[in-house]
Amino acid sequence: MPNGQKEQFPVPKHIAIIMDGNGRWAQKRGLPRNAGHRQGAKVLENICDYCQKIGVRYVTAYAFSTENWKRPQAEVDTIMDLLRNYLKEASKQTRRNVRLLFLGDRTPLAGDIRQLMDQAERESAGNTGITVCMAINYGGRAEIVHSARSLARLAAQGRLDPDRIDESLFAQYLYTKEMPSPDLLIRPSGELRISNFLLWQLAYTEFVFMDVLWPDFTPSHLDQAIAQYAKRNRRFGGI
Ligand code: FPP
Numbered sequence: 001m002p003n004g005q006k007e008q009f010p011v012p013k014h015i016a017i018i019m020d021g022n023g024r025w026a027q028k029r030g031l032p033r034n035a036g037h038r039q040g041a042k043v044l045e046n047i048c049d050y051c052q053k054i055g056v057r058y059v060t061a062y063a064f065s066t067e068n069w070k071r072p073q074a075e076v077d078t079i080m081d082l083l084r085n086y087l088k089e090a091s092k093q094t095r096r097n098v099r100l101l102f103l104g105d106r107t108p109l110a111g112d113i114r115q116l117m118d119q120a121e122r123e124s125a126g127n128t129g130i131t132v133c134m135a136i137n138y139g140g141r142a143e144i145v146h147s148a149r150s151l152a153r154l155a156a157q158g159r160l161d162p163d164r165i166d167e168s169l170f171a172q173y174l175y176t177k178e179m180p181s182p183d184l185l186i187r188p189s190g191e192l193r194i195s196n197f198l199l200w201q202l203a204y205t206e207f208v209f210m211d212v213l214w215p216d217f218t219p220s221h222l223d224q225a226i227a228q229y230a231k232r233n234r235r236f237g238g239i
Pocket residue numbers: 019020021022023024025037038040041044062063064065068079082083086
């Protein structure tokens with residue numbers, strides 16, 4: 001942590017990250033795209049450790065979108081293997097007091113991965129340190145549809161009066177029901193879009209887009225993003 005940063009900048013409580021640029025990073029080095037994902041997974045662990053050190057309470061990382069199934073099978077397999085390894089080593093996180101959560105539709109994932117996810121969530125549920133939340137087979141629109149469908153089902157069964165549906169009830173049916181909205185979204189790699197990530201939750205989030213590729217992202221880049229965030233005047237629609 002840079003000297004005195006904690007005193008100087010308000011640390012965001014929740015940081016969301018779109019881990020972009022893995023393919024380009026590998027390509028630049030004449031490596032297969034998968035090498036970029038491997039490096040990206042290491043960087044994620046490093047950045048989560050750093051976030052925990054500086055007092056960030058939640059990190060949500062976009063690891064695999066509902067659209068990523070369109071990639072070549074070998075690339076999908078590599079990302080799933082990285083997830084598998086991460087989950088097999090989840091006890092390492094648990095020992096560091098990290099709580100693990102996963103967002104997204106788990107139905108199409110391999111059975112062993114789903115079991116490991118359930119286990120990691122269960123075993124880390126009581127941890128009081130940082131919450132690391134991984135979005136896997138996640139899509140913001142799909143999440144909103146999922147919430148709407150759950151509420152519609154309750155209404156059709158006569159168990160919910162549609163007039164009782166407000167923003168707070170709707171949010172209780174999103175995958176992120178246990179979490180506050182992100183304060184800061186970081187997207188490296190130079191792309192300027194949110195790619196179907198946390199559409200509901202990002203309503204008042206501050207965005208920082210950076211030119212670095214995710215596998216090159218360091219704690220110093222995170223400090224720079226937090227410094228930008230600290231200069232923003234968040235009004236949440238007020239004046
Ligand atoms: C986007 O970069 C990145 C992804 C689609 C995958 C991100 C996944 C990881 C970093 C590994 C996940 C880690 C764990 C522990 C599950 P891109 O491939 O679209 O990059 P490009 O735009 O340069 O091609």
